[in-house]
Amino acid sequence: MLPWKRVLRPLTALLLSAAAVTLPATAAHADTAPHSGWNDYSCKPSAAHPRPVVLVHGTLGNSVDNWLGLAPYLKARGYCVFSLDYGQLPGVPVFFGLGPIDRSAAQLASFVDRVRSATGVAKVDLVGHSQGGMMPRYYLKFLGGAAKVGALVGIAPDNHGATISGLTKLLPYFPGATDLVKATTPGLADQIPGSAFLTKLNAGGDTVPGVHYTVIATKYDEVATPWRSQYLSGSDVHNVLLQDLCPLDFSEHVLVGLSDRIVFHEVANALDPAHARATTCASAFS
Template identity: 80%
Template sequence: MLPWKRVFRPLAALLLTAAVAAVPAATAHASDAPSRGWNDWSCKPSVTHPRPVVLVHGTLGNSVDNWLSLAPYLKDRGYCVYSLDYGQLPGVPLFYGLGPIDKSAEQLSAFVDKVLSATGTDRADLVGHSQGGMMPRYYLKFLGGSAKVNALVGLAPDNHGTDLDGLTHLLPYFPGAEDLIKATTPGLADQIARSAFLTKLNAGGDTVPGVHYTVIATKYDEVATPWRDQYLSGSDVHNVLLQDLCPLDLSEHVAIGLFDRIAFHEVANALDPAHATTTTCASAFS
């Protein structure tokens, strides 16, 4: 029998993610972002920050709730910030990121084109949490995104899939369970380690030329596990463990994307490496 925490922790994290997504049930979608201070289609990037930033939410997240802290953090630092909803299944309101990930990448492609047209720029930077840090790699690799994206920053991205703290290893013992997941929530099935989607995504190398990659992981992650599988290999990759920046940081999978200002400081460094400053525990107060 698995220890209780191996079952409870990943399920608790998924429930917390769902709860966060459901809080503003009637209004959690991209059209509400302008009232929160981002998705301002009149914004023009500055000389200091010449590229717009597109935020890509995670599984069960949405374009507003996932970014209630990071979007204002970047906006206050002079960036034009945008976010989208993607991966909604027919008949499933409120929760996003559940559709086939290759189709979600197509939605991201169209959204980036819209952002570039509105801002008059030729490249954007992408920042994603969980699936939102991994899914854009499909866009970069197979949909021409590498010509339109300068950098991809992933917060706890499941780049090589997840075993959900070992729970996915139990699927063969439940006949039909994996097929049911594929049929009902293909976006979840695509994220299981060694899925057909991930095999295609990672074949021939993790990265594509011309894009700067940053992965920010936490050793307390209980969803994108093992956490080391979040790391990428490539010539232009910066993999960083949150606890190497601040040993006191206890953020897990959900917290690193929702409100961890130490992680946000490292995001800002990745977006503007020429003016990067050392990320420490004190960055939580900057």
């Protein structure tokens, strides 16, 4: 084995494990099995919450495990909630979001149309974690999604790439390493800062007209780093640092999407700004 491959293998393992180590391996997925009422295609949005919420998991997540906390939280507050699996690689079960991100965005486009058709609405709202907060921007910008989406809420989204605490900066020192990542896990390669995908996504501005954007970041993020790179620039953007809401919240990249009820409270505010209530440390008990 070439010496650089001895280094690359553990580096790749770290890339792959950044989210997976905290996710249970669930065999069933929300698109095919009911889970506390979400992905209920008979759900009809209420006057209070007229747009269904589509949840978009992160890299190595799936439509169930990523949303065991947030989906019931939103469902209990009267939302029609849906989630999808995307970015599947052949022969890789459970852990998704690894395929080319432009193709994943096309899968999201198809899923949104399915939800719109079933619920009879013109627009949905999107809430995504990690890659799931960034990938929908491709859908909005290049696949006609802006006309079908009211709001995009990104929880720890890697909008300008993920250095994984600087690990991706080591790739150029190992000839062929980047090509290997592209060949085996193109969805990871697309998230490396400076990739062709991210260059295209962010060219000409971060946002598109007609969509309200919210970014919720944590300064303890170890994946979508540096954490300020998660923020978006645009006329209808609300960038939020979790620790400005609750200085005592030490959640990192994975926990902010999986179980942080302070984050969930702020997501609810973003989905219904007309009835927003201040998010504080006490929101963990709301």
